Amino acid sequence: MKFGKEYVSQMIPEWQQAYMDYAYLKTILKDIEASRQRSDKPQAAALRRKLSMRRAFSGLTKRYSFNVSAIDSDSPDVMVSAVTREDGTDSIETTFLKAAEAGGDTELMFFRTLDREFNKVNDFYRSKVEEIVKEAVALNKQMDAFIAFRVKVEKPSSSWNFTESVSVDMNALASEGSASQSHRRTLADQMGSKVEDTAHERRSNDTENGTLPSLDENVMSDQTPEGFKRERESPMDVLGHITLNNTLETPQSTIRNILKVTKQEELKFTRENLKKIEERLRQVLIEFYHKLRITKNFSFLNTLAFSKIMKKYDKVASRNAAKPFLEMVDSSYLTSSDEINNLMLRVESTFVEHFANGNRSKGMSLLRPKVKKEQHRITFSTGFLAGCTVSLIIALALIIHVRNITGKEGQKLYMETMFPLYSLFGFVVLHMIMYAANIYFWRRYRVNYPFIFGFKEGTELGFSQVLLFSFGLGTLALSSVLLNLDMEMDPKTNDYKTITELLPLFLVIILIAVALCPFNIFYRSSRFFFLAILFRCVAAPLYKVNLPDFFLADQLTSQVQALRSLEFYICYYGWGDFRLRQNTCRSSDVYKTFYFIVAVTPYWSRLLQCLRRLIEERDSRQGLNALKYFLTILAVCVRTAYSLDKGIKWKVTAWVFSAIATFYGTYWDIVVDWGLLQRGSRNSWLREKLLIPHKSVYFIAMVSNDNGKSLIEPKRVPVSVPLKRVFFPFLQVLNVVLRFVWLQTVLDFRFSFLHRETMIALLASLEIVRRGIWNFFRLENEHLNNVGRYRAFKSVPLPFNYDEDKDS
Structure with missing residues (x-):
């Protein structure tokens, strides 16, 4: 590896502006080299003529020797001295003594x-x-x-x-x-x-x-x-x-x-x-x-x-x-x-x-x-489970097609009962895959996510570990689905419907048991960190709000449908509907009431977090952020009411509040959370500092061949430039478009080949994808704020307070 790449890879990301700009000095050296090559061409031609003449008369000139490479190394080219500045600090000043020579102005700029x-x-x-x-x-x-x-x-x-x-x-x-x-x-x-x-x-x-x-x-x-x-x-x-x-x-x-x-x-x-x-x-x-x-x-x-x-x-x-x-x-x-x-x-x-x-x-x-070592068994296991997941998806599609399950009488009942149970695992797996993709790109562009989240050193999960969990859960969930379908269609087990209905519940119990396992297996430090932050989100505003707290709460706002699936678990198994495979939940007033409460709980948690930060930090932006979540709560409640009662008044109200919340949230995402669309920026309505080299990644409207200067040079990976120019702008536009998925709820689009539960699951998946896109740019902006303030260390509170410290 060349020193330039090694130099960048060993930089402290938050201090990178304080390091010597090695790349820029190398560009000046290239200009010096090009200038010398231009000036040396006529001298080289004259030298060749002299050498040819010398070879022709070599017999007559043996007394004399000529060394072309001889350089007078004793004559100084620069003079370096220490200078005391006005503030009393010392600095060095280099005087270039050969500035009058050809190309000397470029060398003078190099030393300055x-x-x-x-x-x-x-x-x-x-x-x-x-x-x-x-x-x-x-x-x-x-x-x-x-x-x-x-x-x-x-x-x-x-x-x-x-x-x-x-x-x-x-x-x-x-x-x-x-x-x-x-x-x-x-x-x-x-x-x-x-x-x-x-x-x-x-x-x-x-x-x-x-x-x-x-x-x-x-x-x-x-x-x-x-x-x-x-x-x-x-x-x-x-x-x-x-x-x-x-x-x-x-x-x-x-x-x-x-x-x-x-x-x-x-x-x-x-x-x-x-x-x-x-x-x-x-x-x-x-x-x-x-x-x-x-x-x-x-x-x-x-x-x-x-x-x-x-x-x-x-x-x-x-x-x-x-x-x-x-x-x-x-x-x-x-x-x-x-x-x-x-x-x-x-x-x-x-x-x-x-x-x-x-x-x-x-x-x-x-x-x-602690130096984390890449373990080959993790890579192998991740690949193996990914192959199992893909194979099970193909097998499930073939079984549904061959046995014509969608055309049978029990298809509607199955979709209304079993599909919401299994869709929970799909939402969790998709969110974990998006998080793994975030980790990959954070590492590639040197976003210090372990420091930002406050992970204990050496315990943060890489994208391969997260994918291992996601594909493992996906394999278990898909195996349970196939086993459920096979038991339903086997004449010998057709009478044991209770056992088949309990498979999703067993899977949820296994998932909860792994999360709460007290033994040092399955990345205990990361699991307990997640559970602690989750508890702080639930207990808001009784705890001081840190970045991991509101970041996880934002993730939960994109998992509303998963939380509703948990509510359905409680209703379906708690009220005994699983014994007869019937869905009496939607006809219950208690279920409908909690249908509202579960949907707004994540937004309510974020609202309380913003209000606490407003009181503690006296930051008016937190009040505006709280207003965003309050409008979202109103929009979610109105849309939920409209989905339960199709009336023109609810429809108009849903249109109004949803539109206001969407435009407000989109503006907040791009301008505040991502720090983009800044007027007067040298990067044309973006921000002063960028991590991704291409401006088109941030602003699709910019059609230019000029690349923006990246703050940190990313690690080279085999990704083509056209792919970058298409993929990242597509993500930017997709984030805005996906904020309008609520239109399906209001307009009530219907497709004959899609069941209602399938449409709900697709829209929830799109929201999870949008959240994954938001995650990358949100943490990039936070990282750049740390870079601007040179924050590279976490502060650990001291155990003792002295009297003079309290007075000060």
């Missing part, structure tokens, strides 16, 4: 761009290191409180003796009985004073050498806590001015906040609290170490990129500019600062000592990210 890119990278790295040092200072205080809290719990009799022996006991306790580690310093010493000492040494050395300083003096003094400027206070005194940071949100806490009932909780020194604090602080350190690794990789990758581009420049332009420039890079803050390396070593030592009982292999396995 190179300086700009390096200063951008260097400034960004410096700012991130400063943030990390500030965070390390906060972790000092957290570790002080943690060790003091553990001493108070483990040794309550001696915990309040403010003597030097207590401090020694604290370190001994923190090492969990390891005698060799009992006198190690705490994280406060390791991550605070050493950082300051190292930074002081770096500043002294850099001042002597005339290079850039590692950290600004004023910044370092601001980041140094008071405990480092004076003699450290007694270790146990810290417990007098801290409180536990209770971030566990419950419905009771939400209600208390609404009623403004404050509950003062005393700091309880219990083993249960100690376990919670230790777990929280462990997660904080793991995330902090992850941040250190990413920042270190940022420095290494950019340094390597500058080295590569300068070597290419020397090769293309036949210059000697790489050495002086790279010497300045080596002495810059980007390369020479060692705060990150020192912090990584100290975090490793501290984590192993305090959270892994001195077991380094165990501690490092927790700190380092």
